Amino acid sequence: MNELIIDATVENIEKVTEFVDEQLERLACPMKAQMQIDIAIDELFGNIAHYAYNPEVGSATVRVEVMENPLAVAVTFIDHGVPYDPLAAKEPDTTLSAEERQIGGLGIYMVKKSMDDISYEYREGKNILKIKKNI
Numbered sequence: 351m352n353e354l355i356i357d358a359t360v361e362n363i364e365k366v367t368e369f370v371d372e373q374l375e376r377l378a379c380p381m382k383a384q385m386q387i388d389i390a391i392d393e394l395f396g397n398i399a400h401y402a403y404n405p406e407v408g409s410a411t412v413r414v415e416v417m418e419n420p421l422a423v424a425v426t427f428i429d430h431g432v433p434y435d436p437l438a439a440k441e442p443d444t445t446l447s448a449e450e451r452q453i454g455g456l457g458i459y460m461v462k463k464s465m466d467d468i469s470y471e472y473r474e475g476k477n478i479l480k481i482k483k484n485i
Contacts, residue, residue, distance in 0.1 A: 351415045358398045358410040358429055366412050367391050370425055373414040374485075377423065379483045386427065386464040390481050393428050393457035394436075402431025402477065415483075422466065426480040433472045436479065437462070 356362050367388050367472045374384050398410050411428040436458045462468055467482040 351413055353414075354412045355409055356394070356412065357407050358431070359407055360399045360403055363392055363395050366395050369412060370414055373425060374414070375407070377416060377421070377485060379423070383483050385470065385484055387481070390461045390465060391425065391460050394479060394481070397434075397436065397457075398427060398429050398431065398477075399481070401434065402429045404432075409458060420484050422482055422484045424480055425480045426478060428479075429477050429478060430475055433456045434477060435470045435472070437470045 352369075354366065356365060356385060370387060371384065375385065379387075395410065395412070402408060402410070408429060408431055411426075413424075413426040413428070415424045415426070416422075417424060433435055439458060461481065465481045466484045466485075468480070470477070470479045472478070
């Protein structure tokens, strides 16, 4: 397991993505799976940066774990910000046109659809969101 502790700011999304991509490249992760994970990082870490500590800045921990049988990677995002379960949000109605849809919710919806597993818990004052992708 590899771990990065970093300020939860929008400017650090690129550093988090690079950190995770380094681990994925060691696994010879297919480009499609890597791109899906990168999009998930952008959405999830971006949400932490925007909402967890607003207007302050706090830290976030990003953990990368490799699992075997089947080969998979799990990325866990941990912050001490405001409790928020993005999985509890109502899914957007994708049958509506963009103009008719309510704002928000599409990013987490895309993450749910592109990952093989996603879980959330609030424990010991921490938001813990974990995504898993089989590779």
